[in-house]
Amino acid sequence: MAAAITGRYPADSASESDTAVGEEFWLVRPMVFTTLHWSEDGVEHRDCFVDSDGVVRLPYGLISAETVTHWAELPTLPGKMTHGVLGEDVQPALQNAWGARPLT
Numbered sequence: 001m002a003a004a005i006t007g008r009y010p011a012d013s014a015s016e017s018d019t020a021v022g023e024e025f026w027l028v029r030p031m032v033f034t035t036l037h038w039s040e041d042g043v044e045h046r047d048c049f050v051d052s053d054g055v056v057r058l059p060y061g062l063i064s065a066e067t068v069t070h071w072a073e074l075p076t077l078p079g080k081m082t083h084g085v086l087g088e089d090v091q092p093a094l095q096n097a098w099g100a101r102p103l104t
Helices: 087-099
Strands: 002-008 024-038 044-051 056-059 067-072
Touching (some): 024 067
Parallel strands (some): 056 067
Antiparallel strands (some): 002 024, 002 067, 044 056
């Protein structure tokens, strides 16, 4: 799924004021939603989003440094009923997508 996250980058340097909180950001990243996730450090997380780097983010309103504000299911792949493919199915899916013609 695509998930929009918001948060603040830390202050750029030690020379910045102690009151500086850094720059606010908002971006969209691919993530998965799961009801149960175990982090590499063994911490259990429930009802959370996890990105490709293993970073756990919580839905907006819950305590998290970077919260997910919006999410949407990604569209299906061209000519498929699935949202993703892995392994040996990737190359044929790419060939189909590159050869697909736009609908008129």
